Amino acid sequence: MKKSEQPAPRISVIGTGYLGATHAAAMAELGFEVIGVDTDPRKVEELREGRAPFFEPGLPELITKHVASGRLRFTTDIAEAAAFADVHFICVGTPQQSGSFAANLSYVEGAARSVASNMTHDGLIVGKSTVPVGTAARLRAIVAEVLPEGIQAELVWNPEFLREGKAVDDTLAPDRLVFGGTTDRSEALLRQVYATPIAAGTPVLVADLPTAELVKVSANAFLATKISFINAISEICDAAGADVSLLADALGHDVRIGRQFLNAGLGFGGGCLPKDIRALMHRSGELGAYAAVGLLQQVDEINMGRRQRVIDLALEACGGSVLNRRIGVLGAAFKPHTDDVRDSPALNVAAALHLRGAQVVVYDPQARSTAQRMFPTLGYADSMGEAVSGADVTVVLTEWQEFVDADPVTLGNLVHTRTMIDARNCLDAVAWSAAGWKVLSMGRVPEVAPLDADLAALATAR
Known part of the structure; x- marks a missing residue:
């Protein structure tokens, strides 16, 4: 090793959920020795066996590869990780507090306290979790309070920008890296950790702590606003007989706007966007930034209203009541x-229809087990065909490619009534209508296929 070269830092990742497990595996792929820490022994055991505790494309292969290579291991012992590593990434969850829009920061605070109090040599603590602005300053005070005598540690912020379903690629080849609150030493160390993506052209933005904390929540708030905007416009389209998909295509050609996230439909969900915009709303109110509060409240309300819109479409399709009607949920x-x-x-709508007396049967290519744990009273199918068999109404609630590519003729032979609610505006409405389906969409002009060749000829003549 040349004198100018620094030895590769060893890395710990605190928390092995979607963010932590992916970050740990990706750091091993980049060539580092990594130890992942979690308080859940079952999850740690799964990871030790090379199994991902959730579905994420490409992640199981990385975990298996680097558990076998020895670069990646997992433990429940925070002291072991603190003694092993030089750079400690905090990747624990910040869920919404019960009864409040505020973020629950107990896991982040506990992780910072545990790492710092168990450190046996100087190191760097790097926050990646999504937190309200001002959190990092409080964590610095906690770290300073509990560090063992003679040990030095910086706490900086390096927000994550992972998209579920593309998390591995987003970690190995991020579109940007943000370093918040760094000194020359800690910035150099982070540049060493991310040397591979930086060499490939990933831009680095060096910021103060508050700016770094705000980047992720601001990005999520903007995307949520864009989704709710097009969903609000889709209501106008429904009222005026316009087509929101064509409208979005036209808007997307404006380089100032772009086409991404302009897909009208059921709206957003998941573990990030809803809780992040609510946490930002809450924190904005604490800071007296009330314009953001009002904006984000409208975004959230529009988004939640889309779920009711799909329920209303199902009620309309069933003549006002779904009681004892069979509904196939895709x-x-x-x-x-x-x-x-x-x-x-998707699950929210399925559960609401179930509560109204419908016989709901759900099929999802990957989420059956997680859905069944959350809503065990719903019916579940092992295939798309089983889910829609005998259905009075079929509803597409998640735009899996399997559903987009489905054959409307084949499914039409299985259902009781050929009524489709396309809650994601993802189906070819012309093809489905031609196969005899009544297609109800969100802000799109209904496609009505000619009933027979004579009608088609008549339409052409006119």
Whole structure:
């Protein structure tokens, strides 16, 4: 090793949920020795066996590869991790508090306290969890209070920008890196950790702590606002007979706007966007920034209203009541490529229809087990065909490719009534209508196929 080269730091990752497990595996893939820490012995045992405790494309392969290589191991012993590592990433959850919009910071505070109090040599504590602005300053005070005598540690912030379903790629090749509150020494150490993506062109933004804390929640708030905007416009489209999908295509050609996240439908859910915008709303109120409070409240209300809109469509399709009607539900996860059902609009709608007396049967390619744990009283199917068999109404609630590519003729032969509610505006309404389905969408002009060749000829002649 040349004198100018620094030895590779060893890394600990505190928390092995979606963020932590992915970050730990990716750090091992980048060549570091990594130890992951979690308080859940069952989860740690699964990870030690090379199994991911949740569905995320590409993650099981990385975990298996690096548990076998010896670069990646897992423990419940925070003291072991503190003694082993030089850089400690805090990746624990910040869920919404019960009875409040505020974030529950007990896990972040506990992680920082545990790492700092068990450190046996100087190191760097790096927050990655999404937190309200001002949290890092409080954590610095906690770290300073509990550090053993003679040990030095900086606490900085490096927010995560993972998208569930694409988390591995987002970690190995992030679109940006933000370092908050760093000194020259800690910035150099983080640049060493992220040397591979930086060399590949990932930009680095060095910021103060409050700015770094605000980046992730602001990004999520903007995306949530964009989704709720197009959903509000879809209501106008419904009232005026316009097509929100074509409208979004037209808007998307404006480079100032862009087409991404302009898909009208059931709205957003999951473990990040809803709780993050509510936490930002709460913190904005504490800081007296009331314009943000009002904006985010409207975003949240529009989003939640989309769920009721789908329920209303189902009631309308069934003549005003879903009592004893069989409803085939396609989708349980909050979005495709994940088994995450936290605050899932799909499950929320399915459960609401069940409470109204419907016989609900749910199929999801990946989220059956997680959905069944959360809503055990719903019916579940092992296939799309089983879910829609005998259905009076079929509802697409998660835009899995399997549903987008489904054959409307084949499914039409299984259902009782060919009525489809496309709550994600993801189906080819012309093809489904041509197969005899009545397709109800969100802000789209209904497609009505000609009933026979004579009608088609008549329409052409006119």
